[in-house]
Amino acid sequence: MAERRNWTEDEVTEALSLYLRLPFGKFHSRTPQIIRMAERIKRTPSSVAMKLSNLAALDETLPQKGLAKASAMGRQVWARFRRDPSFVLVAFEAQLQPSRPQMPGFSEQRQADWIAKQSEVTRRAVVQRRGQSFFREMILNNYRSRCALTGLDDARLLTASHIIGWQEDDTHRLYPENGICLNALHDRAFDRHLISFDDDYRMILADDLPSETKRKLTAGASERLQLPERFLPGPAFLMHHRQRMVERQNTPPLG
Template sequence: MDWTREELLVAINLYCRIPFGRIHVGNPEIIQLAEKLGRTPGSISYKLANFASLDPSLDRRGATNVSKLDREVWNEFFEDWDRMIYESERKTAELLGGKEAVEESTDIEWQEGETRETTVQARVNQAFFRKMVLSNYEEKCCITGLANPYLLVASHIVPWSRDSRNRLNPMNGLCLNALHDRAFDRGLITVNPNYEVMVSSQVNHDLFEKYEGRRLSLPQRFVPDPAFLEFHRNEIFVQ
């Protein structure tokens, strides 16, 4: 049975938010999606492997039986994060029967000139960016290794306000604990081209200095884009 565009969107959504090492038939989320789509877990995991073969952030490649529609939907998703994440979240919520991801809560506040839909989309997309980044780093701070999700932040390398096109690009994200996220945001730490921590001369504390020169724990996919890191070093970092 051929895959539809809507089914592929839901599958890409799942590909982005589960750890790469858990793309297998025993994953409960893959089993659940298979049941909802009327497919086997094997067919879902194989489709995710097809996406891996299209993923430029991976050094290795997955399956190669990629259809024309697979490629079209993948390119559409990765060229327009803002629109496609929201659409895929809505499709996933409809399919799985959960409304919390897109529920238009009455307590949402929005700024003058914005519509409720715009505000809801921004909230949904920000939540998905967090899911992608934390999942990508297996819910561990890439500097310290701290593994408490309540203390972890999906930190933007290029700030949200400085690059609208890559706000939701997972290669523009680092999983950091709240303290080091704050320091990164303020330019007190950065990352060199070898993915090693650099500490500003403005910081004089062991909580930061002991990580000077330590290499980040890098994910298997969506490795931070060197161009984004260069921007942070040049525009945000305080020497």
């Protein structure tokens, strides 16, 4: 039987990483990801599932709440995540490597030692890939793995689109409110500021788009974004994106 003990900060952080990438309806002891985490940290699947529900009680973006009771450690970890989501990446890495021997929780020092051995270029590439993978899983989960404009539900054709681009501002890269699940075509248009969205989540088409392109982009697309289960697109992020679209249209082409 798993030893009864208080949850550590590392364990709660790992639970949070899983919480962000699982649908609310899968917070139960039969979910494979919950079972694997429980085995790794020497807890029962039921206790891990309950911890995810405790975290849901702290999620102010959810229409429904989880268990009302939330620990002081849970509140501390949630508050840290809302300030800087990037700290969950070490926990995400632990969940990607379930076969690696682990002490209860996981070893941040072991991860830090491994990273330290890499060159700076390699280290940055690893962190970037890890962050992009985490962001994709989180955003697709929020949108039930459906394009927010067309309802397309094949993950191979879906993208976790950044509202403020990955390269544009590294401080907002992993905020869940900075992502929208879009199909490949609309993601390309969104990334190039050819389309945007207003404060009511209605699609805006750039003035300089050819009429046939406008028709293709609106065909089969809903007038407004189908909103996620949690973490609505941030109004400030959308405003920034619209401003970038205006700037692009007002910039004379080169040559």
